[in-house]
Amino acid sequence: MSRRSVLRAVGAGAAAPLLAGASSRASSAASDSWTIVALPDTQYYANNERRYRFAVDQTDWIAENADAENIAFVSHEGDVVHEGDQTEQWDRMDDAMATLDGVVPYSTLPGNHDYADTRNRSSGLDNYVDYFGASRFDGYDWFGGTGPSDEEANSYQLFSAGGYDFLHLALEWEPRDETLEWARDVLDRFPERPAVLTTHAYLTDGDREGGDESNPGRARFIEEENGDGNSGEQVWRRLVAPNSQVFMVLSGHFHENLNQDADPQTSGEYHQVSENDAGEDVYEMLANYQKRDGSGFSLLRRISFEPGSGDPDRISVSTYNTYKDEYETDDNSEFAFDLDFDERFAQESSTDPTERFSFEQGADGYEGTSDTNLREANPQTGYGDASTVTVDTKEPQDSDNRAQALVRFDGVIGDGDGQVPPNATVNSATLTVETVDEGSGGAVHRLLREWSESDTWESFGGGVSADGSDATADPEAKAEAVSEGPTEIDVTASVREWVGGEPNHGWAILPLGDDGWDFSTAEGDAPPQLTVTFEPGDGGDDDSEDGTGDGSDGGDGTGDGGDGGDEPNEPLPGDADGDGDVDDADVDLAQRHVANEDVDIDREAADMDDDGEIDITDVVEIVDETGGR
Structure with missing residues (x-):
C-alpha cells in the first residue's frame, strides 16, 4: 500500500x-x-x-x-x-x-x-x-x-x-x-x-x-x-x-x-x-x-x-x-x-473476513429476547408480557417512583450457526430500540446477575442497583433526549466482555430524568435488535507465539520464556493489531481508526510519534514500516 x-x-x-x-x-x-x-x-x-x-x-x-x-x-x-x-x-x-x-x-x-x-x-x-x-x-x-x-x-x-x-x-x-x-x-x-x-x-x-x-x-x-x-x-x-x-x-x-x-x-x-x-x-x-x-x-x-x-x-x-x-x-x-x-x-x-449478525425476536427464527419493566409504583407486578416498557424517575407523574427496563438477548455467543464465536474480534455492537414516546432517555448498565421476565421491583430488592453487584457502576452507554423512531445505543463494550467469557445477563436501562421514555419490547410491533459486526478468530490454542500462552515454554505465561520479570513486553512500533509484525493489516486498522470507526487497536503501537494521538502522520509512518508497498 x-x-x-x-x-x-x-x-x-x-x-x-x-x-x-x-x-x-x-x-x-x-x-x-x-x-x-x-x-x-x-x-x-x-x-x-x-x-x-x-x-x-x-x-x-x-x-x-x-x-x-x-x-x-x-x-x-x-x-x-x-x-x-x-x-x-x-x-x-x-x-x-x-x-x-x-x-x-x-x-x-x-x-x-x-x-x-x-x-x-x-x-x-x-x-x-x-x-x-x-x-x-x-x-x-x-x-x-x-x-x-x-x-x-x-x-x-x-x-x-x-x-x-x-x-x-x-x-x-x-x-x-x-x-x-x-x-x-x-x-x-x-x-x-x-x-x-x-x-x-x-x-x-x-x-x-x-x-x-x-x-x-x-x-x-x-x-x-x-x-x-x-x-x-x-x-x-x-x-x-x-x-x-x-x-x-x-x-x-x-x-x-x-x-x-x-x-x-x-x-x-x-x-x-x-x-x-x-x-x-x-x-x-x-x-x-x-x-x-x-x-x-x-x-x-x-x-x-x-x-x-x-x-x-x-x-x-x-x-x-x-x-x-x-x-x-x-x-x-x-x-x-x-x-x-x-x-x-x-x-x-x-x-x-468481517461478518455481521443481527438478533431480533421473530426474525430468521430467533426467539431469544427477554425484556421487562421494574416499577417502583407496582413493586410486585411483572411486566414480561408488556408491549412497551417505560424508563422514568417519575412513573406515574407527580410521584417519586422510578421505572427501569431490562433487556437481554440469549444465545448471542457460541459456536453454532448464527452465533458470535467466543474467540471473535468484535468491531461493533449496536442495540436498536423503537422509541414510541420521546423522553429524557436512559443509562445502559451491563447486568451482573441472572433474571427472568417474571422478576419485579421487589424481587430485585428495590430495583436494580448500579453498584457493581446488580449491574456495573458506570453505564456502558447513554441514550439521552431520545426522539420517536429507532434509537441506537453502542453496546460494543458489553459484547466484547461476553466474547471474553463474562456471562451475558443483558442490560439494565436506568432513567436519566423525569420525562418518561417508552420503547417497544419483544412483544411489541418493533422488537429490540442487537447487531454485532465481528471478525472470526483463528481458533488457535492457548500456547500461541504472541505471548499469551500458559507458561509451559519455561516462562511465566508472558510468551518468551524469559526471566519471569513483572515488566510487560514493549509493543512493536506500528503493530496496530498486535499480531507480532507490521503489514498492510496494521495500515488498514489505523486508517479505520482515523476515519472514526470503532476498532480494537493497540494505541501505543499505532502512535508512532508518541504524541498521544493516532492521526494520518502515524498512518504514513506505519506505511514506511511496511516498506511502502
Whole structure:
C-alpha cells in the first residue's frame, strides 16, 4: 500500500452531499450517462378510462426515448391497479406496459391494491400473477426469477449500464419475513453487483397521525390487516442496512402530507440519505402522485447517473410530466446526490473476513429476547408480557417512583450457526430500540446477575442497583433526549466482555430524568435488535507465539520464556493489531481508526510519534514500516 493510496482512502470517508434543486436535464444526454425510470402508483390510471391515457403516455415516452436517454431499467413501484379483482383494470395496464416489452428491462411488484382484497395479503394475487408473473418475463435474459419458493410476488433483474453490472430487487408491499430471507439469498448470489431495491410502502412524506410534518421517513407501522409483513423501518434494519450492496431504495404508496392540510400538489414526495452498517450512503426516495390533480397526470421519476458531473460523479433526480411535457422544479422534485461511482459500485470480495449478525425476536427464527419493566409504583407486578416498557424517575407523574427496563438477548455467543464465536474480534455492537414516546432517555448498565421476565421491583430488592453487584457502576452507554423512531445505543463494550467469557445477563436501562421514555419490547410491533459486526478468530490454542500462552515454554505465561520479570513486553512500533509484525493489516486498522470507526487497536503501537494521538502522520509512518508497498 502506497502513501498516496493511504491518503486517498482516509479522505474518502466524507459523506456524499445531497444537492437540492440540482437538475439532470442539462447533462443527461451525455453519451456516458444512463437513466433509471421509476413509475409511481398507476392505480387511478387503471380504474378510469379517461385517465388511462396517462399510463399510455408514460410508457410511450419511455419507449420513444429509451435510446436518447440511455434508459437502462424501468421500475414500477406497485399498485399497478386500484382493485385487484377487476380484470378490466389489469387488461388496461397489460396493454400500457406491453409497450416496454423487448425495448427496455423493467419490473413490476404488487402493492396493497393489487391483492384481490385491498390490504389483505391472504386474498391472493391471482390476477397479478396472470398478468405480471414470471411467464411475462421468462424469455428475457435480464430476468432473474421470482420467489420465495414457487411464489411470484417478488422478482429480481440483472442489467448493465455505464460499465457496471447491477442487481434490482422488486419486493412486495410490506415484505414478509420469508421474502426478506429470499432477498438476502439473492444478494448473496450476486455479491459483486450493486443493488437497487424497489418496494411499495417504505418511505413516508409526513406524520400519518396529523399535526406537523415532523415525522417523515421510513414507515414504522404495518397496514396489512393481519399484521403479516415488515414496515419500511424493519426492511431497512433487516435487509438494507446490513447489505452494503443496496445503494438505492425506491417506493410509492404514501401521501401522508395531506394530513397536515398541505397543498395536495406537494404530496407524495420525500427523499433522504441514510448511512448503512458499513458507513456508506443509501439514497431513499418516495414518489406517489395519485392524490394530485389528474392523479398526477403522467408524472414519473427520471434518475440519471452522470459520471464526472459532480464530486466526482452525480445521481440527478427529476420529476417529469410526460403528458404535459414539463418538469416539476421544487426541491422535493428535483435534487441530486454526489458520490464516486467507482467506489460505491465496487463491491468487496466475498473473502472479506468481517461478518455481521443481527438478533431480533421473530426474525430468521430467533426467539431469544427477554425484556421487562421494574416499577417502583407496582413493586410486585411483572411486566414480561408488556408491549412497551417505560424508563422514568417519575412513573406515574407527580410521584417519586422510578421505572427501569431490562433487556437481554440469549444465545448471542457460541459456536453454532448464527452465533458470535467466543474467540471473535468484535468491531461493533449496536442495540436498536423503537422509541414510541420521546423522553429524557436512559443509562445502559451491563447486568451482573441472572433474571427472568417474571422478576419485579421487589424481587430485585428495590430495583436494580448500579453498584457493581446488580449491574456495573458506570453505564456502558447513554441514550439521552431520545426522539420517536429507532434509537441506537453502542453496546460494543458489553459484547466484547461476553466474547471474553463474562456471562451475558443483558442490560439494565436506568432513567436519566423525569420525562418518561417508552420503547417497544419483544412483544411489541418493533422488537429490540442487537447487531454485532465481528471478525472470526483463528481458533488457535492457548500456547500461541504472541505471548499469551500458559507458561509451559519455561516462562511465566508472558510468551518468551524469559526471566519471569513483572515488566510487560514493549509493543512493536506500528503493530496496530498486535499480531507480532507490521503489514498492510496494521495500515488498514489505523486508517479505520482515523476515519472514526470503532476498532480494537493497540494505541501505543499505532502512535508512532508518541504524541498521544493516532492521526494520518502515524498512518504514513506505519506505511514506511511496511516498506511502502
